[in-house]
């Protein structure tokens with residue numbers, strides 16, 4: 001089979017350097033966790049940024065980093081502090097991220113950011129072109145690299161290029177506010193296959209292509225001169241068996257092998273067997289609706305005081321994009337809200353919110369997923385949300401309830417969850433009550449359907465469906481070129 005190279009801003013591992021020691025840390029986020037499970041199948045390289053500025057790295061250290069990454073089949077695109085500031089923190093996370101998540105008030109329109117975005121996208125494209133050999137295919141990922149498909153296609157029209165967007169694609173009325181809207185669409189149209197998580201994002205994209213570019217669209221094909229571009233939706237899945245098997249093992253471990261967190265959790269249940277745990281896990285991002293969830297939890301305790309002392313919210317937030325202003329403000333807001341809820345409802349023996357602001361090893365994530373009665377997933381906008389799927393896969397006894405925002409792509413696959421509007425605090429509070437009092441039979445009935453569906457369309461199925469479509473379009477293109 002032809003090799004497929006992956007190109008994304010973030011590699012599956014990020015580099016940390018301390019005293020010239022190079023440490024590989026698994027990257028957090030849906031793209032990295034999902035693709036990490038599948039990319040080796042395609043025998044290609046993963047081209048991306050190792051996650052640190054290169055200004056202060058000696059040539060020797062840079063070579064060592066490259067060597068270390070080579071061992072993971074990764075190829076690094078090194079970025080300077082200025083490039084990180086303008087391209088990554090800048091146009092990617094201060095312009096496109098808020099625009100595509102409908103946070104128009106957060107968008108930065110500075111043309112300097114756009115210029116850097118073009119330059120750095122070219123850098124990724126050049127690295128991909130350098131890596132490509134005859135017959136190889138390229139699969140580009142996410143909003144940081146929207147211009148790369150066209151940059152590759154214009155140099156090597158014969159190469160098959162796939163592109164997948166891991167975040168929402170906004171409606172035309174929102175997308176049009178960006179000064180560089182046409183350039184972004186043009187960049188994406190360099191791909192032969194464009195994938196989105198849901199049909200709604202695909203529909204929005206078609207509407208932008210039609211209205212901004214005037215191209216003809218028939219069914220799921222865009223026709224441009226002698227090219228046909230296929231656009232489709234592929235809801236990303238998780239490595240279901242990995243989560244399920246890890247959850248089974250967690251409960252089989254003898255006491256001395258259990259993690260400190262797990263022992264603490266067991267102690268907690270031993271002391272208070274009737275207490276309930278609610279779980280929330282995300283990167284600390286304003287799209288995730290973290291303040292909404294804390295406000296709703298407070299409202300729940302206010303409306304149902306009989307639960308004070310009997311239910312705890314475990315809130316895990318991974319530090320993310322901490323140099324971008326709106327993320328700094330969010331951190332402050334969340335710290336304050338956690339303080340308020342704990343101050344208002346807590347006592348010597350009871351802390352309503354256990355807040356962890358850090359990344360956690362896989363083992364601990366599994367322990368939390370499998371120990372918590374309810375998962376509270378309340379993004380105000382989310383391309384997919386893999387956390388909801390990971391919770392489902394880890395529930396080996398088939399109990400547990402998910403409270404899920406209708407604004408997450410995953411809601412299309414999880415009709416059995418308790419669906420909420422993240423801006424409706426009262427509705428979330430009500431759903432928390434419903435989840436905590438739901439009979440076990442009903443929990444199982446819902447969970448069985450969820451597990452069946454999430455298991456069937458896992459990350460392997462997702463990537464194989466994408467690659468199958470890529471091969472189809474490859475054939476279509478070669479028959480066009482042969483004419």
Ligand code: ADP
Nearest residue numbers: 029030033282283316318358359360385386387
């Ligand atoms: P996003 O891609 O926007 O971050 P997703 O829910 O799709 O959101 O994916 C988040 C991924 O990051 C999941 O695979 C989840 O397990 C992982 N993750 C989230 N929080 C943590 C944490 N505190 N520690 C380790 N991994 C985390």
Ligand code: G6P
Nearest residue numbers: 010028029030031142166167321
């Ligand atoms: C989301 C994006 C990914 C990104 C991840 C983590 O999942 O879709 O492209 O890698 O968040 O964000 P970061 O900025 O740390 O790469």
